[in-house]
Amino acid sequence: MSARPAVQALPAYRPGRNPADLARELGVDRAVKLASNEVPFPPLPAVVQALSATAGETYRYPDNGATVLTAALAERYGVAPEQVVPGCGAVMLCQQLAQSFNDPGTGLVFAWRSFEMYPLLAQVAGARPVPVPLAPSRPGGAPDTHDLDALAVAVDDTTRLVFVCNPNNPTGTAVRRAELERFLDRVPETALVVLDEAYREFVTDPGVPDGLELMRGRPNVAVLRTFSKAWGLAGLRVGYLVAEDPAVADAVRRTHVPFSVSSLAQAAAVAALASEDEVRRRVAAVVAERDRLTAALRGRGLEVPDSQANFVWLPLGEPTAEVAAALEARGVITRPFAGEGIRVTVGTPEEDDLFLTALGDVRTGAPVA
CATH class of the missing domain: 3.90.1150.10 (Aspartate Aminotransferase, domain 1)
Structure with a gap:
């Protein structure tokens, strides 16, 4: 075979x-x-306590919808639970997005170099990867930041998914509010823009927007975040998607692997949120x-x-x-x-x-x- x-x-x-x-x-x-x-x-101490308290339940399957975590995230961000999708790390949610929105031959657009899984996800989904070169953030420098004008030009009527990694991995650079808003306004409603904000908690530049704020009122925008970085749960694999349109969240939810957020991961994430x-x-x-x-x-x-x-x-x-x-x-x-x-x-x-x-x-x- x-x-x-x-x-x-x-x-x-x-x-x-x-x-x-x-x-x-x-x-x-x-x-x-x-x-x-x-x-x-x-x-975090609260995470250790939550893991200890939950360990005795691991002979049971976890809650398939990670209901407690979903509710906690919805309350935290002022959205409905129907807009939130927890997953087995943000990268699994990236894969679910490609499976949910890319038919074979449709476009998946992303900056390059950026998160190395983007082109691989396109290949697995049978989509057409459309990498857009980074631009220098300073005159004469090496390419290191999103060229949002070029990214917008790369979006066509076959594009179904656009990833914007902000801050960008591996360069650490970030695009700012005005240029990101202009970009989002240029993307047609037939393409879903995913703001991948795995490193959002480390942002200190006030000009770098919170993607959840830009998402409001834009049904073709969703935001990805993770507990693996700032929240210290890399070994437990838990991330989440927040979508303006509940239909986007529903589509991603339909492609998830059952029980992929473990009982331990959910308990740890909820405890971490309480330790902000x-x-x-x-x-x-x-x-x-x-x-x-x-x-x-x-x-x-x-x-x-x-x-x-x-x-x-x-x-x-x-x-x-x-x-x-x-x-x-x-x-x-x-x-x-x-x-x-x-x-x-x-x-x-x-x-x-x-x-x-x-x-x-x-x-x-x-x-x-």
Whole structure:
């Protein structure tokens, strides 16, 4: 038996490497992982308590609709429960969106480089991927931000889905309110625009809009968010979609894998929402460290765009793979995009200092210790 040609052609998704494996390989006590955009904090105390309290129920199937979480999110954002769809991470919801709205041959438009799953989702759905190159955020700089005018031009009468990753992964840049509103006004009602806001909690630029505000009154706009980043639930896999049009949410709900949000994930997400003050403190610490790391890299003469996420982007071009491999040889795992750049998650100050030291050694050609 052979799989569909589109599936056979899919490249494998590359998760961040396990630091314990690298440490054993190098024969060192510890390696640092700055590759997967996780927050450098242990689970929230309320989350640990919720998991402990729910563990005794795991012999039962979970609530298929994640009803408690749906209600909590609806109340939080002032929408009806019918507009909310929890899922097994935001990436699963991306797949459900493609399955729900893209017939074979229809267009799926996205910026590139952006979240690496977008073109893969198009392939799986049999859709036509339409990547639109990023533009420089500063004169003479490397491409690093959405070109919304070009993105709007790429939308045609075959387009069914448009992803706008804001802030953008892996560059960390974000588009601002006026230009995003103009873009949304240009997109025809036959195309669904999904504002992928996985890193929304880390945004500090007041000019970067909350997608949920722009969604109001636009039935062809939906917003994706996740508990994997700021809320610290990456290992439990829970994200959510909020759609202005309940019919959009209903379509996505119809393509979900039954019971894909586990009892533990729902309980943890609800507990996390109730711990927002602590989450805000943690986010503030990440943002402060992001600013310190950015300043340190710029102080070394490196180009670093303004990041609104919990990572920074180094547009290194051709040396990217070589630099990333040299950093790994020094026990620091980053996320390279060959020929383009390296994405570096904001870690603890100690982890970031280890990265800065390793990067300095790589740039000066110092031997591996």
